[in-house]
Amino acid sequence: MIFQVGTLQSTCDKCGATVTFTATEALIYDRHRWDLEYACSSCGNAQHTGGPAPLPQYIRDAILASNPPSRISLSGETGSGAVLLKVLRSLNGGSIAEAKAAAEEMRENGRGGTKVEITILKKALDAAGVDSIVSHSEGD
Structure with missing residues (x-):
């Protein structure tokens, strides 16, 4: 498995607090996929989404902002x-x-x-x- 992780800031869908999303791009058994998740420390709301490639541009941008290309x-x-x-x-x-x-x-x-x-x-x-x-x- 090969992967990289990046982060991006947004707001919690439930309470509006600032949250840090974790964005992951991975190659698992030759399957290219992405995931995005957060857990709000203010209200406990948590979300996860993901899917197969191609990954959304904003996730790619977050990964490249956190890791040199x-x-x-x-x-x-x-x-x-x-x-x-x-x-x-x-x-x-x-x-x-x-x-x-x-x-x-x-x-x-x-x-x-x-x-x-x-x-x-x-x-x-x-x-x-x-x-x-x-x-x-x-x-x-």
Whole structure:
């Protein structure tokens, strides 16, 4: 299991007190999921929600605000450009033009993301025979 946790502030649905939500992104047995929960210290109200990927942008933002991004870059021979395009389209969807732009960006600058996102991308690149190097933030 690979996971990262972030926090965000909001208000309790029941009493309006400020609460800290815990946002989690995880890869469990190759299943990508997210969870969000809090327990109010003022009134005891507790909430939990979650689901499969893709995770909501505000949860991704909270995780990246709490953890430096992981990075992946291509190394050595990257194989055919078509293979890289196929991997990126299978993970990100989008048009061929968007995949080409993402592939070019990745070739030139690598890609940053959450630890889970970069782990998923690394596994897909490895499976396709594309060499890459991952660097996670210290402490991970």
